[in-house]
Amino acid sequence: MPRTKVSKSTKRFREASSCEEKLREFEASFDGYMHALEMKAKSQIESIEEKFYMLLMRTDSSVLNLRMGDVLALNLKTLEDCKKYSNTLAASSTSGTKQGSNKQLNPNDEEDSTNSGSAIGVSTSILTAYSQSSLKQQQQQQQRGRTPGPLSSARARRPRRSRSVCDEIHASAIKSTTSSSSIMDTRISRSKMRTPTASRSKAFSADRSSQICGQQFPSSTSVQSPAAAFLRWPKPGEVVLSKCGSPVVAHVMPDKYANVNIPTKNGIFSLRPKKLEELKTDIIEAIDSDTLNQIRTLHDNLNLIMKMADGSLPK
C-alpha cells in the first residue's frame, strides 16, 4: 500500500519550526516576566522616594536645619527616649510625625540574601527598615529641637525651611515700609513666595483679601508657610519679579509639594499639605458653585487615593 511520501526536508523543516516556536514562546514569556519584575522594582523605588519626601515634608524646618553633629551629640539611648520626646513634641507642635513600628531589621541583611531568588521581597524589608530608621532619626532630631541650650540658638537662627536670603529681605521689607502695620503683620504668616511689594500694587490683588485669610494664620502659631494661602495669577503682561533669590516662572505653583489650588473671587486659595487650624466661612461665598462641584470631585479623588494608599502601604 503506497502512502504519501513526506520529504525529509519538510520533516526537518517542521521540527525546526516547532523548535523555533517553542523558543519564541519562551522568549515572549521571559520578556513578560522581566517586564513585570522591572515594574515592581520601579514602583518600590518610587514608594521609598515618596516616603523620604513625606519625611522631609512632615519634619519641621527648624529640625531639618539643625546640624547633624548637634543631633548626634544628644546621644539618645533608646527608641523609647526618642518616642517620649517626639510625643511631647507632637503635643506642642503642629507638625505631627508618623511613628514607625519598632521592628528592627538589619539593613545588612541585604548582603546575605543576594543569592536567593526573593531579592525583591528582601529589599522590601530593607526599605521598611530604612524608612523606620529614618523615622527614628527624625524622632531623635525632634528631641534635639526641643532641648534648650546651645541648640536653641541654632534653632532660633534658622526658623524657616528656606535657607535663601529671603527671610532677611522679608524682614527688612517689613521694617522699612510705612504702610498699614496690620497688613504687614499678616505678611509674615503668609507664603514666602509672595513678592514683598505686592500690597502696594494699585491693582486688585489677593492681598486685599487679608480680612479673609489674614487672621487665619497668626504668625505665633506657625513659623513655617501656612496650611493655606491666597495667591493670584499674574495678569497678562505683568512682570513677575522674585525678590527672594532666583527668578520665578510665573505659572509654576509654589513648592513641589502636593497642593490644592482653588480659584476664588479673591484670587487663588492654595491649600498646603498641613493641618488647617480654622477657616472663615466667607471663603465659601468666594467660591462659585461650579468650582464647588469641582472641589467635590477632587475630594472624592483624594479619598480614593488615600483609600488605596491605606490599603497597600504598610503601617
Add this chain to the structure above:
Amino acid sequence: MDYSKFGNMMERNRIESFKKWPFDDKKACSVKKMAEAGFYWSGNEREPDTVTCFVCNKTLDGWEPTDDPWKEHAKHAPQCNFVKYGRKEADLTVQEFINVFSVAVKARMDKHFNKTLEDFRKCAEKEKEKLLLGK
C-alpha cells in the same frame, strides 16, 4: 541609641568597619578621614586598602599615605551626592543628611534589583539552552 542597625550609613559604623588598614591616624587617609569622606572598608586580608562609598558605591584601592580621601572621592566619583555636599556627617544639616540617606538607599535598591534581574536573565538563558539541546 543603637546605631549599628544603620550600617555604613553612619560615620561611626564606617569607622568600625575597618578591620585592617595600612595607614595610621597621622596619615591623610587615616581610618577617621576615610569614614568622614563616606568610605567604609570593603577589603580583605590580601587587599586591605580597599574601600567603598556608602552613597555612590565607588570602590577605590591603591591608597597612598598622602592621599586626601575627599579629593580622591571627588576625582573618581564627582557625581556622588555626598561628595557634592563635601562635608562630613556632623557638618551636614538634618535635611542634607536625609537627602544623602535617601540617595544611598535608592542606590542600594537599584543595585539589588539589577542583580535580581541579572540572575533571572542568566537562569532563563540556561533554560533556553536546555530547550535547544533537548529538542
